[in-house]
Amino acid sequence: MLSCQADKPEVVSSICAVLAETDVINMVSRGITAPNILKGIHLSMAARLSKLLKSIGATTGVVMMTGGLALDKGLVAALEEDIANIKDMKSIVRSHSESIYAGAIGAALWGAYRFEKLAARQIAKAA
């Protein structure tokens, strides 16, 4: 992974994606290497994500990454790094090769659940 080869990550703005993108363009013209730019983006996103996790009280136990960026090994590594640096956070970050499907899986399983519930109710009504 490109981001894992970074030796001196360059931090990007974590306030706004548009600012971050401008930062990246500036870095490219300043001759900063791709791994360092990428790692910088990953670290700034990781900082935001670990803050989110902390705010919902997920400071221990397994955290499952879902969605498309769960496949981004650099981001997952940056998140692990960031969590390790936070004093009272011991969450274990996991990712899965099928993580991007999490929403679709959940929808199908909830759909099946609702269907079975409705079917059971209809049988009860008929009886």
Next chain:
Amino acid sequence: MTIAAGIDVGTGAVKAAIFKVENGEETWLSRSLIRIRQRDPIELARVAFDNMLEDARLAEREIDYVASTGEGESMPFHTGHFYSMTTHARGAIFLDREARAALDVGALHGRAISIDERGKVLSYKMTSQCASGSGQFL
């Protein structure tokens, strides 16, 4: 036996899955992933659904429930819609029984959801304002 399809219409891609549930046992029959470039996402949802039907050798009438999530609420062929908070929570539990939180990072935003052992949502928090779009250019 119940066969259900789940279609997750996102900002970057359409994700779809078909599951068979029999006596509490969940079997993943088919999946489809299409990136959204220029075409209408709802049209792509239909393509993804058709791809899965063909792949699993199923007819549309054999699907008991077509569930949409994400931006898929306006899909004309769905049976019902689920909020993406609940579907991601359930999906995370399916992928890893031990998961007690789901961290959904997609093209649109990052979102942390804390869940119980059955996949029920306990609380959640989303990235706010314009920081959300970072997944878009990564």
